[in-house]
Amino acid sequence: MLEFMMASDFRRVACASWEQGEYKSTFIQLIQFRTAAAANEHATGQLHYVAGEDWSSESGDALKGSGNGHYAASKLRNKPGYLQMYRARAVFQRGDVMVDIFVFDTKRISKNEIRTLAERQLERL
Template identity: 55%
Template sequence: MLGIVGGTATGYTVQAERPPTPLPALAQTGLAYPAKALPEGKEPEPLSAKDDRRVRTEGDLLSKPAGARASDEEWVKDGRADLTSYALDFDSEGYMFGELAAWDFRRFVGTAWEQDANRWVSVRLVQFGPGPVAGAAEHADGQFSYMPEDEEGAGNNGDALKGSGNGRYYVYKVDRKAGHLPGYRARALFQRGDIMADIHVFDTRPISKKDIRVLAERQLERL
């Protein structure tokens, strides 16, 4: 037994005293891009939306209509939010952070505008990565699940948004408060591929179903 232990120790000592063996050079092919920029007119054609997913998902946010004023809210100025900032917009912040992370949250982009002095509109897109879970569908289903129990419109199941597959739009009346103008709101939700769209409209006058439906249809067309 002492012989085995001594032999092992001696072997480690010999190995430790030997100079390190250099590693073989890494195999590396030539660089895939040219050493200098191609001359004007010789650049390759950009990938189509079929071959490049970014073509489908960049520049997809609905723009404000002519005559509307961009909202001065802080989150609108940048138009983007990370996972933490987006999760803070929910009552159950920690729970939503965990769910969104598990669904492979990728990005949030949004815009908002003021129209006709009384109307405020926001459009938000939440995109998820290509993970094992369909994050956009899961997030949309979670939002749909509590809409009928909304305290401002119990039992309101909304109307189906044609052409969206699972989209719905809702119109609510916010309770009037003493000394304040009445408030009305509408919301549309739908999922298209890896993106969930969430649209809100607030006004001091009633909002028609057509108003929220047209907004949702316009955003759907861009996706």
């Protein structure tokens, strides 16, 4: 992945993560590229995962005000020997910065929760 990023005019990345309660984790990545076109290309590629059938129970909803952003909450992932896990993800791009947000929990994550988190990050850009 790093080789791909370097070939795609990657400039720098800032990450933040935190845990809430025993099982809920949130990860936010702000990835800056040298050009807006490179950020858009990477965001478009990541949006295919958000819309993918194995990732999400829905194709995802458009993130208002972002242009190309989407968010989705996944169906339950249940593998023997592992905790049941829900995921939510938001991906959007503004200018030369692409934002990727993940939330994981053993309880259902509402689309409203991931949308609100994405909208707050979008406002900060």
